[in-house]
Amino acid sequence: MSVLLEFSIFPLDKGVSVSEEVxxxxxxxxxxxxxxxxxxxxxxxxxPNITEALAIVEQAAQIIHGAGCQRVYAAIKIDSRPAREHGLQGKIESIQKRLGEVNLNPGVESD
Incomplete structure (x- = not known):
């Protein structure tokens, strides 16, 4: 089984920049x-399962609250598929088979 979870989480009470907490x-x-x-x-x-994915989100909230933040915002999307493995890479490869190379990290240079 593969569970893909996309989330953003950040404090609402730390000003404009929250990169330290993130x-x-x-x-x-x-x-x-x-x-x-x-x-x-x-x-x-x-x-491998939703329980583990949500545990990551819970730990993330605990980390941000532990940094002294009083209010945390999170948005979550879940894609659960029992017959899939390596979904994170597989979904990208499926598009690349149809289109060729795609820009995965615009503006980001890697070593």
Missing amino acids: SRVIEMIDSTGIEYQLTAMGTLIET
Whole structure:
């Protein structure tokens, strides 16, 4: 089974820039070893089941509250498919088979 979960989460009481709090969440996601993709507007994760995906979101909220934030906003989208594995990469590859290479990270240079 593959569960893709896209979410954005951030404090509402820390001003215009919230990259410090969001960076803490990304560090936590990275430390879990799950596959993820950071985007400009949120983060995609892939887990074997919904329980694990929602646990990541819960941990993210705890991290932001733990940083002294009194109010946290989160938006979540879930794509659950029992017969799929490696959905995060597979969905991209499916489009690339039809179109060829696509711009996955506009404006971002990697080493």
